[in-house]
Amino acid sequence: MKRYDQISSLIWFFFAIYICVESIRLPLGSWRDPGPGFLPLLVGLILAGLSIICFMQARMAESTEQKASWYSRKRWKNLIWVLLALLAYALVLDHLGFLMSTFLLLIFLFRFGMEPQKWFWAIGGSVIASVSCYVVFELWLQTQLPKGILGF
Amino acid sequence: MDLLSNLQLAFSVIFQPGNLLFCFVGCLIGTLIGVLPGLGPVATISLLLPSTFHITPVSAIIMLAGIYYGAMYGGSITSILVNIPGEAASVITCLDGYQMARQGRAGPALGISAFGSFIAGTLATMMIMLVAPPLANFALKFGPPEYFSLMFLGLTVLTYLASGSMVKALMMACVGIFLGTIGTDNISGIERFTYHSYTLMDGIGLIPVIMGLFGISEVLLNIDQAARQEIYKTRIANLLPSLRDWKDSILPIIRGTFVGFFLGILPGGGAVIASFAAYAVEKKVSKHPEKFGTGAIEGVASPESANNSASQGAFIPLLTLGIPANVVMAILLGALLIHNIKPGPLLIRDHPDLFWGILGSMYIGNIMLLILNVPLIGMWVKILKIPYPILFPLILLFCLIGVYSVNNNIFEVIIMIVFGIIGYLMKKFAYEGAPLILAFVLSPLMENALRQSLIMSHGSFSIFFTRSISLFLIASALFLLLMPLLPWFRKRPKGGDFD
Numbered sequence: 001m002k003r004y005d006q007i008s009s010l011i012w013f014f015f016a017i018y019i020c021v022e023s024i025r026l027p028l029g030s031w032r033d034p035g036p037g038f039l040p041l042l043v044g045l046i047l048a049g050l051s052i053i054c055f056m057q058a059r060m061a062e063s064t065e066q067k068a069s070w071y072s073r074k075r076w077k078n079l080i081w082v083l084l085a086l087l088a089y090a091l092v093l094d095h096l097g098f099l100m101s102t103f104l105l106l107i108f109l110f111r112f113g114m115e116p117q118k119w120f121w122a123i124g125g126s127v128i129a130s131v132s133c134y135v136v137f138e139l140w141l142q143t144q145l146p147k148g149i150l151g152f
Numbered sequence: 153m154d155l156l157s158n159l160q161l162a163f164s165v166i167f168q169p170g171n172l173l174f175c176f177v178g179c180l181i182g183t184l185i186g187v188l189p190g191l192g193p194v195a196t197i198s199l200l201l202p203s204t205f206h207i208t209p210v211s212a213i214i215m216l217a218g219i220y221y222g223a224m225y226g227g228s229i230t231s232i233l234v235n236i237p238g239e240a241a242s243v244i245t246c247l248d249g250y251q252m253a254r255q256g257r258a259g260p261a262l263g264i265s266a267f268g269s270f271i272a273g274t275l276a277t278m279m280i281m282l283v284a285p286p287l288a289n290f291a292l293k294f295g296p297p298e299y300f301s302l303m304f305l306g307l308t309v310l311t312y313l314a315s316g317s318m319v320k321a322l323m324m325a326c327v328g329i330f331l332g333t334i335g336t337d338n339i340s341g342i343e344r345f346t347y348h349s350y351t352l353m354d355g356i357g358l359i360p361v362i363m364g365l366f367g368i369s370e371v372l373l374n375i376d377q378a379a380r381q382e383i384y385k386t387r388i389a390n391l392l393p394s395l396r397d398w399k400d401s402i403l404p405i406i407r408g409t410f411v412g413f414f415l416g417i418l419p420g421g422g423a424v425i426a427s428f429a430a431y432a433v434e435k436k437v438s439k440h441p442e443k444f445g446t447g448a449i450e451g452v453a454s455p456e457s458a459n460n461s462a463s464q465g466a467f468i469p470l471l472t473l474g475i476p477a478n479v480v481m482a483i484l485l486g487a488l489l490i491h492n493i494k495p496g497p498l499l500i501r502d503h504p505d506l507f508w509g510i511l512g513s514m515y516i517g518n519i520m521l522l523i524l525n526v527p528l529i530g531m532w533v534k535i536l537k538i539p540y541p542i543l544f545p546l547i548l549l550f551c552l553i554g555v556y557s558v559n560n561n562i563f564e565v566i567i568m569i570v571f572g573i574i575g576y577l578m579k580k581f582a583y584e585g586a587p588l589i590l591a592f593v594l595s596p597l598m599e600n601a602l603r604q605s606l607i608m609s610h611g612s613f614s615i616f617f618t619r620s621i622s623l624f625l626i627a628s629a630l631f632l633l634l635m636p637l638l639p640w641f642r643k644r645p646k647g648g649d650f651d
Contacts, residue, residue, distance in 0.1 A: 008581040012323055019330055026344060031611035036337035036344055039599045040330055047326040054319045078375055082548075083573065086368075089552065090565040102549065109545035114375055117541065129546060133553060143202065143557040 005058035013051040019044030081112050097148020098138070102130040155281070158504075162512030165505050171211050175513045178215035179520045182222015185239075187230055187532045191547050192239040193223040195367035197483050198359045199554035201490075209491035210506050214513040216487060220480050221273060221463045221514070224423060225521045228265040228456050229532050232258060241423035241459035244431045248444060248451030255447050263391040264401050264449055265456035266525040272409040272457035273518040276464040277511055279413055284500065284507070288472040291497035296608065297615050300601035301625035303475060303594045306419030308629040310587050318636055321587045324578075328588040331356055332595020339603060351563040358486050360555050360564045361592060362479070364571025365578075365585045367551045371544050372576045391526055393449075401453035404434050412458030416465025422478035423459040423466075430458030464514055470495055471507055475594070479586055482593035 019040055029035025089105045096104075106126035110117045117125070137143040165171060185196045197216050204212035227242035232249035245265065252261040294302070311321035334345045335355030346352040393401070411433055412426040434454040435441045444451050466477040474496035476482040488495050493503060500507045525532075555568045575585060609615035617623050 004581050008583070012327075015327075022345060026342065027340070031606065033611075034603045034606055036333075036340050036342045039595075039602065040333045040344065043326045043329045043333075047323055047330070050319055050323045050326065054317070054323065057317070057319065075376055079372055082372070082375060083569065086548065086552070086569050086572075087566070090562050090569065093556070093565075094562060106545050106549065109548065110542070113545060114541040125542065129549065133549065137203075137553055137557065142206070143553070144560055145553075145557070146560075 002058050002061055005061075006055055009051045009054035009058065013048055013055070016044050016048035016051060019047065075114075078112070078114060082109065085109060085112075093148075094146045095148055098145035099130055099134055100148060102133065103127065106130060158281070158508050159512075161504060162508035162515075165210060165509030166214070166512035166516050170207075171214055171509065171513065172516070174207065174211040174215040175218050175517050176520055178218020179222040179517050179524060182219040182224075183226035183521065183524050183532065184535065185219070186223035186226020186228075186242075187238050187535055188538075188543065191550075192366060192370070193220050194479050194483070195363055195370070195551065196223075197480060198362045199367075199550050201359060201483065201487055202554065202557045204487065205490065209488065209493055210509045212487060212491065213484060213506065213510055214517075216484055217467070217510055217513065218517045221460060221517065222521055222524075224456075224460045224463050225266060225269050225525050226532065227459075228269075228452070229262065229525075229529070230536060232261045232265070232452070233533065234536065241427050241463075242456075243424070244427045244455045245452055247431075248446070248448050251445070251447035252449065252452065257447065257449075259391045260393045260397050260449065261452050262529060263526065264393045264397060264453045266391075266522055267393065268401065268405040268408070268453045268457040269460040269525075270518050270522045271405050272412060272461040273464060273514065273521075275406075275409050276413050276416075276461035277514040277518070280464065280468055280514075281511060283417075284468050284472050287468065288497045288500050291473050293621070294473070294497070295619075296601040296604040297619055297622045298625070299473075299475075300598060300605055301616055301622040301629070302419070302473065303598045303601070305625045305629040306469075306475060306477070307587065307591055307594065308632050309419055310590055312632045312635075316582050316584060320583050324583055324585070324588040325591040328591025328593075329595045329598070331361070331588075332592045333599065338596070339600070349563075351561060351567075355596075356567060356592075357558065357564055358483065358593065359558050360568040361571050362483065362589060363551045363555050364568040364573075365575035365589065366479075368548070368568060368572025369575025369579060369585075371547055371551075372572060373579055374540060374544065391529065397449050401449050404430075404450040404454035405457045407433060407437070408454035408457035409461045411454075412461035413465040415458075416462030416477065417468045419469055419475060419477045422480075423462040426462035427455035427459040430454045467510065471499055471510070472497060474499070475597075476590065479589045482590060485593065 023037040023040035023044060026037030026040070027035040028037040028041065085105055085108050089101055093101050103126050106129055107122050110122035110125060111119075134145070138145045166175065181196065181200070182193065185191045185193065197219055200216065200219070204215065207215075223239050224241055227238035228245050228249065230236050230238035231242040231245040232253050235246050235250040237243040237246055249261045249265070252258065307325050311318055311325055332355070334352060336343050336346075336353055343353060408430040411430045412423070415426040415429055416422065431444075431451060431454060434450050435444050438444065438448075438450060440448075463480075466481050469475045469477045470481045470485060474485070474494065476485045485495060493499070493506065551568065552565060555565050556562070558564065578585060605615050606613075615622075616626050
């Protein structure tokens with residue numbers, strides 16, 4: 001954990017610097033009447049201080065056994081696929097409409113998400129799940145799901 | 153005879169057919185997601201939040217509350233049968249529950265956790281009735297400095313009780329406060345950190361952040377670990393605990409109820425911590441502590457009671473002070489605000505049907521849950537058998553629909569995915585999500601209270617120390633913050649002791 005803590009505390013430190021720089025550009029106000037930049041600056045400074053403490057603690061700590069790697073050695077490809085699929089879904093949802101995009105997303109996740117399911121089950125499950133979500137959310141709860149170019 | 157007329161109101165609200173239905177739906181969904189690992193009450197409640205916009209606020213809160221305490225019942229089932237906690241508050245139940253199942257005593261373990269939860273839930277509801285109204289009266293004296301100090305204390309308690317490093321928890325609280333400042337400043341109207349994004353002008357939404365940090369990231373972790381679930385093959389018989397079991401567990405149940413209730417009220421506490429604390433207490437008072445971990449029924453009864461009474465006790469600060477004690481309460485606060493109800497000391501007076509209706513629903517909900525969890529246990533065991541590769545696309549889909557349907561805004565879906573990745577990395581690098589979320593929700597409230605207090609005092613921070621209630625709260629918070637430093641003054645710390 002030692003190395004991880006050093007890396008992550010550095011990331012938070014730079015994030016804190018970003019917060020401070022950006023909040024100084026906002027009106028800070030005075031102690032009598034704190035402005036919109038007051039709290040972000042305060043929090044940014046505290047965060048910077050804490051990340052330094054965290055870094056020092058990690059440095060001083062005796063090196064312990066390396067814990068499991070932060071990315072999954074076996075399945076990192078699956079993780080990337082799932083994340084890409086979610087992003088793609090967000091991008092096409094308004095164009096393809098809810099039913100179509102959901103159907104495609106589910107097929108993809110069933111096939112490539114963790115363990116490939118048989119095509120028959122992947123397609124069947126996707127049809128059932130997307131149609132039943134459509135019925136529940138669009139027809140019953142009247143959520144305004146996107147219609148897309150196909151009109152459904 | 154005030155209490156009687158209030159009770160009458162409570163039951164008249166809950167026995168309206170609509171409310172009764174929503175209470176049942178809440179309990180049912182709660183048990184379901186408690187059973188399913190990887191979908192906790194936090195994600196589910198934020199998921200269903202948008203669908204409650206169409207129903208009355210009373211029905212909405214009754215249903216969402218049912219999900220929360222229902223999950224406490226359901227979570228124990230997976231802990232006992234599969235040794236995988238259905239949700240975080242049942243982690244500790246695995247220790248003795250799973251051992252009991254391996255010894256062929258799955259029935260009594262499931263039975264005592266359901267009955268214990270029922271007893272704890274009912275007692276906790278009674279205690280809320282006694283504690284909440286006087287507390288709300290007391291809170292009428294609170295001004296901005298007291299509110300600021302109280303929220304400060306709440307955040308401190310949460311970071312103090314964090315399971316990992318306290319420094320890291322404090323860092324997460326800072327990040328949460330920062331995220332809460334994004335958007336249009338509601339005093340000056342100046343945009344902060346929005347970069348002219350239309351979506352960010354209203355601030356980052358609570359729901360995308362929660363669904364990302366607790367829903368998506370959980371799924372990502374599960375894909376990663378791909379835990380194969382082995383249900384312990386055993387016949388579930390004798391759900392009704394024997395007289396001996398009762399004798400062993402009645403005191404642990406009552407102790408668990410009280411421990412849970414008080415940790416539940418405490419801002420920053422909550423069901424997870426309560427269950428751990430109750431287990432520790434039982435081990436301390438037990439005459440045979442060595443039996444814990446090998447299938448002691450006390451080790452199931454006490455934490456299961458504690459997490460239930462904590463989940464109900466947590467309603468007290470929300471309904472009397474308007475301050476959420478944990479993440480779930482933070483979402484419920486959001487739900488109330490959406491329905492134009494401002495939780496606070498005036499809530500009991502202004503919306504008695506809401507307050508007493510929730511209490512009534514807790515009595516009835518606990519009875520429903522007892523029925524759902526004892527005679528119908530077989531149904532839940534079947535659901536447990538759905539393999540994760542089939543389950544996770546559906547969980548992801550629910551998250552997507554849930555976030556999209558709040559504002560019909562694709563950008564919020566992307567925010568959710570980003571926070572999903574952040575949440576995944578936070579778990580891998582051992583940072584906790586709870587302080588971040590609570591700080592994020594409290595941030596606007598805290599900022600208003602802080603700035604109003606400073607305006608009141610003409611810029612002097614002494615206002616927090618000259619008013620007695622505020623002084624007490626701030627002093628308690630500082631005490632907790634400085635406590636870890638104490639050993640430094642006494643002796644040199646041993647390496648790594650601090651995390």
